[in-house]
Amino acid sequence: MTGSRTVTTRPAGRRALLVELPDAEHTAAFHAALLRRRAAGSLPPVAEIVPGARTVLLDGVADPEALAREVAGWEVRPGGDDDGDVVEIAVRYDGPDLADVADRWGVAPDEVAALHTAPTYRVAFCGFAPGFGYLTGLPEELHVPRRATPRTRVPAGAVALAGPYSAVYPRSTPGGWQLIGAMPDPGRLWDAARERAALLTPGTRVRFVAAPDVPSGVTG
Known part of the structure; x- marks a missing residue:
């Protein structure tokens, strides 16, 4: 193309x-x-x-x-670029929407982690809140809709899905994404004392890895 x-x-x-x-x-x-x-x-x-x-x-x-x-004459070929920084994010896959997402994917809840950690993602753009990156790379068959009723509070570090995107909430905010787990150390996502405050910036590649099965504190 x-x-x-x-x-x-x-x-x-x-x-x-x-x-x-x-x-x-x-x-x-x-x-x-x-x-x-x-x-x-x-x-x-x-x-x-x-x-x-x-x-x-x-x-x-x-x-x-x-x-x-x-x-106008450039070739744009999604999926073929492996340049850019890579950030590894550990996730405890125990979120309140894990079972619902597993059901949509047609798998057992304990299989969600393997499917979510398989791709390498890229931060397409940032918005909604400082440090909130919209990550592309989730296969189309794993896209899920937003929740019908948003939560009034999603805790910092929550790992979430909505449509074609994955994301990690950098701070506690309302939100309507499907929560599948949590990042144990969400303070990494935004640190105003760093030269680059946001950990996830446009173009950054991201790999999720499954963390030990310890309760995350993310509740519905």
């Missing part, structure tokens, strides 16, 4: 360009390509690169029209 068939662009101000893509996987692949080219010095100067669910905003561009013509 060629970039000219998947990438569309439109102006977003005098010095900005909005690139639109068909889905989260193509968006993540396009964002990764931008970062590679910028690191290699083959991308025209761009002040900010901000990925979303199906868009990437390029801000601070000297010539948006020229850049639009360039990216």
Whole structure:
């Protein structure tokens, strides 16, 4: 599939360009390509690169029209990029929605961990709360809907699923995702004292690993 068939662009101000893509996987692949080219010095100067669910905003561009013509010819191939940092996150798979997710997947609850830890994920974009990364990489047959009734409180460290995404809640907030487990050390996700406060930033690859079976404290 060629970039000219998947990438569309439109102006977003005098010095900005909005690139639109068909889905989260193509968006993540396009964002990764931008970062590679910028690191290699083959991308025209761009002040900010901000990925979303199906868009990437390029801000601070000297010539948006020229850049639009360039990216229109790029090939965007989801799933073939193995560049970027890898963060390993241990998970206790004992969340309150584990049985419901297992039922949707057609497996026993103790098989959910093996299926969830098999892929390598990538942070497609961040939003909702500081440090909350939307991770792509979950196979389509494992996508699950959001809960019909959101919870008023989801604890920090909860590992969750919604649609095509996995995520880890960096702080206690309301939320409607399916909770399958918990990260024992959620303080890693956001630390304002670090040079890069968020552990999970766009482009970061993530691997989940099953932690020892210790109660997580995540309740319905």
